[in-house]
Amino acid sequence: MTLSRDDILRALAAVPAPDGRGSLADSPQISEIAINDGRVSFAIQTTPDKAKSLETLRAAAEAAVKSVPGVTDVLVALTADRPAGASKASPQVATSGAEIRQAKLDVRHIIAIASGKGGVGKSTTAANIALALAGKNLRVGLLDADVYGPSVPILFGLTHKPESDGKIIQPITAYGIKLMSIGFLIDSNTAMVWRGPMVMSAITQMLKDVDWGSLDVLVVDMPPGTGDAQLTMAQQTRLSGAVIVSTPQDIALADARRGVAMFRKVDVPILGVVENMSYFCCPNCGTRTDIFGHGGAEAEAERLGVAFLGEIPLHARVRELSDAGTPIVAVEPESEHAKAYSAIADMIWTRLEAGTGQRAAPKIIVN
Numbered sequence: 035m036t037l038s039r040d041d042i043l044r045a046l047a048a049v050p051a052p053d054g055r056g057s058l059a060d061s062p063q064i065s066e067i068a069i070n071d072g073r074v075s076f077a078i079q080t081t082p083d084k085a086k087s088l089e090t091l092r093a094a095a096e097a098a099v100k101s102v103p104g105v106t107d108v109l110v111a112l113t114a115d116r117p118a119g120a121s122k123a124s125p126q127v128a129t130s131g132a133e134i135r136q137a138k139l140d141v142r143h144i145i146a147i148a149s150g151k152g153g154v155g156k157s158t159t160a161a162n163i164a165l166a167l168a169g170k171n172l173r174v175g176l177l178d179a180d181v182y183g184p185s186v187p188i189l190f191g192l193t194h195k196p197e198s199d200g201k202i203i204q205p206i207t208a209y210g211i212k213l214m215s216i217g218f219l220i221d222s223n224t225a226m227v228w229r230g231p232m233v234m235s236a237i238t239q240m241l242k243d244v245d246w247g248s249l250d251v252l253v254v255d256m257p258p259g260t261g262d263a264q265l266t267m268a269q270q271t272r273l274s275g276a277v278i279v280s281t282p283q284d285i286a287l288a289d290a291r292r293g294v295a296m297f298r299k300v301d302v303p304i305l306g307v308v309e310n311m312s313y314f315c316c317p318n319c320g321t322r323t324d325i326f327g328h329g330g331a332e333a334e335a336e337r338l339g340v341a342f343l344g345e346i347p348l349h350a351r352v353r354e355l356s357d358a359g360t361p362i363v364a365v366e367p368e369s370e371h372a373k374a375y376s377a378i379a380d381m382i383w384t385r386l387e388a389g390t391g392q393r394a395a396p397k398i399i400v401n
């Protein structure tokens with residue numbers, strides 16, 4: 035049975051509009067409805083301050099559409115990327131499928147940079163590894179999939195929106211790498227209320243609807259943690275491998291173990307573990323202090339049977355340059371810290387090209 039837009043609108047006639055006037059079916063706050071076989075997705079446009087209170091309505095809309103015969107999957111997202119009612123065109127997030135021309139992803143390797151918990155320096159590591167790979171004359175993209183706290187706009191000092199023809203989004207190029215972040219597309223408060231499926235929809239769109247062109251490697255800065263969203267993401271993107279970032283503290287290592295277990299569960303090869311904030315380098319005298327102890331990640335990597343890729347010292351310069359939107363590998367490539375990232379990037383690339391983890395295909399096409 036073929037689903038039509040009218041079938042979906044009939045179901046939505048029973049759901050009230052966000053402003054209480056009439057039904058959702060007639061509301062200007064509803065986006066175009068994408069129907070792809072039995073999968074239906076659309077967005078309800080709102081403002082960040084109202085997003086939380088509309089969660090019940092969003093769930094009701096999902097339930098109503100789910101009850102339509104022939105519907106197998108429903109995704110309703112709350113978006114706040116433009117003033118409500120301004121346009122009925124597809125919003126940047128939450129539609130996929132029939133109407134959107136899908137860009138083929140022509141990427142040799144997609145790698146995930148992940149961590150078991152937040153705040154360990156995953157995004158900083160992802161950005162600098164991406165830049166270091168580009169320094170090896172590779173064509174590199176960086177996808178900021180950390181929808182709960184996108185860092186790429188800050189790390190690269192970018193405030194403008196990417197160009198789009200309404201269907202395909204152009205990545206922003208900085209320091210020779212192509213960048214895309216959910217932070218370019220939506221208000222940062224919006225993602226905070228997203229649940230797993232919405233996160234997936236946003237990430238899928240950033241993979242498929244962005245004109246990445248031909249790349250040697252696409253580095254994906256994953257959301258922190260090991261929940262369902264990360265798991266699905268790992269499954270959906272056909273990763274060549276994952277890099278786990280950890281700090282030396284025990285607790286972070288326990289989280290890193292979960293990260294390794296998660297990727298193993300979905301059969302994604304672990305390229306190795308990076309120990310970040312490994313030791314403190316005094317900017318005045320150069321003395322090294324192992325604040326959190328040292329070698330924990332290396333020992334843990336060995337226990338887990340995964341490679342240890344290297345350590346990045348805790349250094350004010352790394353943070354200062356990240357906050358200034360000028361990552362250290364881009365602007366101080368000869369510094370000790372930049373060299374540490376480069377050495378890790380070398381190991382990653384060698385392992386990718388050697389097919390470490392058995393699953394690496396020469397070319398990955400996401401349809």
Ligand SMILES: Nc1ncnc2c1ncn2[C@@H]1O[C@H](COP(=O)(O)OP(=O)(O)OP(=O)(O)O)[C@@H](O)[C@H]1O
Pocket residue numbers: 149151152153154155156157158159180183185258310311346347348349350351352353354356357
């Ligand atoms: N090696 C380092 N030396 C000094 N500061 C660092 C280092 N690595 C990261 N930082 C700083 O630590 C903070 C957290 O880093 P980052 O945002 O990369 O972490 P994250 O794990 O991606 O966090 P989140 O989970 O919140 O996204 C940032 O201010 C960053 O500049």
